[in-house]
Amino acid sequence: MSTNTVAPQVRPTRQTSTPRNQRTVRWLISVATLASVLVAWAVVAAVIDDNIVPRPLEVFARVIDIVASGEAASNFTTTLAKIGAGFALAVVAGLPLGFLMGRGAFMNSYLSLPMFVLGNVPGLTYAVFALVIFGVGPLGPVVVSASVAVPFIAINVAEGVRSVDGDLLRMCEAFERSPRDVLRHVYLPAVSAFVLVGVRYGFAMAWKVEALTEVFGAQSGVGFMIRKAYQEFQVDDMLAWTMLFVIVMILIERGLGHLERRLFAWRKELA
């Protein structure tokens, strides 16, 4: 019954307490959940007692092996380099497309279906056609991550263009600013924040499809390692790579979110 006596003490402090106390509670609860998931996993592994469900410790040992041997660093760098190149292409293509979509209703309905198709085609299609058209080289994953990311960037750019204040544009016209000035000082600041949002959402998608493309045909990269684990029937390897995959992805997402808040703290409506 100790919980009953603790509860009334916690309640009043919670309302007046600093967010710090809150954060400790949060941290404790999430660590407790993760620990209980690990225990459940260990129990299942002990009951099944087969290589098919490796024990948590075996998987952690594999994670440490993979990181220590430098395999993790080299494969994640090649994968991320391909995604980075793809995103550079996607921004170059997505900016004009998004601009067109944001300016006119006709272009918006003209481009929205192809954008939907590009963004939602099952990753399998991309993987197979990248392999067929580009072979096992790095070009396939680059083109795939670019095509997956384009709709996210274009749609967000369109949103950014629509968010530009019409009064501001009319004022620019009244004061006879050159189109270049309008583009540089009105559109660019409005759109850049939205581009970053698009990059953040697009990344989550592109990264998965890129990994799938590497599963189908690549000579290096995270997807290739996952494929190798599957073909050698090494469930522990597979789980170790999955764990690393999730960790790296969450870190990158947090990093992009942080960057967004820092760069665009002046825009309240995005927060």
Next chain:
Amino acid sequence: MTLIASESAQPLWRRHAKSQLSSAVARTASVLTMLAVWQLAVVFGHRVPSMADTFARLGSEGAGGQLWTNLAVSMNRFLLGLVAALLVGAALGVAMGLSRIADYALTDLTMAGLAIPAVIWALLTTMWFGFGWLTPVTTVFLCGLPFVIVNIAKAVRAIPAETMLMARAFGVGRAEVLRNIIAPAVAGSTIAAVRFAIMSAWNGLLLAEWFGATSGVGWRARYWYDANQLDGFLAWVLLFIAFLIIVNQALGLLENRATRWRRS
């Protein structure tokens, strides 16, 4: 002539009709452009199958009976996994939206779930369950679940606290609160959740059937891929895409209806 008489109404319906017409033109143009891009890909990318071959293959699949049987098998697995994901996801999402402890406990796990690509689930379930119905159904469930949880939790959190407090003050029962406050408020978002879950789960189903099944849409696509007949593969891919577009449009309409009460 009555139309001309009502001067004020005319520009409005005319503008409406005009915008409808122009969006129809735009849509047709966009479909034509996509077909043109395909044709260009046929000409320049070697081994991209042509439109005629692909549709001919689709026709022969339909005539041979492969089309409907495999589609039915896949739909069956898909619905089973999706319904399970919706039920579990709705329960967890409502819990996360209402209780702070559940929120703290499950946030990390859903984040991880969102980050794991479908191909990993497909390969893992293939290794665990082998070739059978359990592999695709589990993959569909696991791919769809995090999207359902996140969207439902977001919707429940967005319910104004005053409404909940008022319900509590008047002693409204738990079941009543769930039915009359939470359910209508999350209806729109549930459809959004279903939409995302379908996108993700359908992709997962294909992969699971590709790697670990001997029937279904994904298996049939692989059959043609392994036979090095890309027109067969592309024919099945077009079916997947058509399914996605239809579901997306239908759910968009449904979402409009479900959130109609908010706009009035």
